[in-house]
Amino acid sequence: MLGLLAAWAAAGAAxxxxxxxxxxxxxxxxxxxxxxxxxxxxxxLNPLNRPLPSRFMTHSAMIERAELWVQRKSTLSGLS
Known part of the structure; x- marks a missing residue:
């Protein structure tokens, strides 16, 4: 029994x-x-103070909607 405890102690030390x-x-x-x-x-060394990426995403979505005026105009003329 004592040999088994010594073996466990040696394994734990390893x-x-x-x-x-x-x-x-x-x-x-x-x-x-x-x-x-x-x-x-x-x-x-050269930090760039840029806004969060979510701010860029909202502006790009507004720009994309602003560029779609041709499609909106053709859709409105089809309704009348």
Whole structure:
């Protein structure tokens, strides 16, 4: 019975060492590459202050409706 407990303890220690190695590998993945900021915390060198994309979508829909005046006119003349 004591040998079985020792085997379980050894297996648990091996798993803990493996997890520590994986954690060390994950930390190295987070080390910044040349030219990049750590985890993106630094601001961009040339930031572009653009509005949200949804604002562009609403304006493009209004422009598309404004370009359809020819179709609307032909439809209205067909009703009379």
């Amino acid at each position: 798993v803990m060492h493996r997890e520590a190695d994986l954690l060390a590998a994950a930390v190295w993945l987070l080390v910044p590459v040349a030219g990049l900021a750590v985890l993106g915390w630094l601001p961009a």
